[in-house]
Amino acid sequence: DTEVTQTPKHLVMGMTNKKSLKCEQHMGHRAMYWYKQKAKKPPELMFVYSYEKLSINESVPSRFSPECPNSSLLNLHLHALQPEDSALYLCASSQMDRVYEKLFFGSGTQLSVL
């Protein structure tokens, strides 16, 4: 199994809503990532979890709250988002403690904030 599964595929939410994005992998990877991607731009790193602990937070606003309940699952909780937060949100995973890591991406959640 070389898949990273993300749900939902599409999400429309208002600025006062609370929603969550979910990500799952069963490759035994110990690093999991959230990226944000706008059209015609590269993926932009938001958070990295290493061994279920938050290791990198790229100064992301607190309206985005990551959670790693176990080594296979990664959530991104959304609250009071702004229209400019509309983007494709990508989850990725990689093995840890290995030279020449590869990132494996999920298919993403296309988020629209109205």
Add this chain to the structure above:
Amino acid sequence: DQQVKQNSPSLSVQEGRISILNCDYTNSMFDYFLWYKKYPAEGPTFLISISSIKDKNEDGRFTVFLNKSAKHLSLHIVPSQPGDSAVYFCAASKDTGNQFYFGTGTSLTVIP
């Protein structure tokens, strides 16, 4: 500060010909380079990679070349096929680090 750059936002190539996508980087500490392919509204998929101890890596129709002195890498696709039409991102990382730096992407169109 963009440490990985792809200076050509788009490229069009006839089917059957060679596609050459270029990528430049500024950080000499990068020692592993990857190419990802992305279709609209999908996640990037890994294509091919190269470590800094090599200058060439081949996988079927795809070959990546690395010129460390010039801090430049390129992806060659031969022969190009319409299904290769996608956005291609190059990425770089440092040894066992788990931070990946992505270029801005090149949109390849292969014309039948």
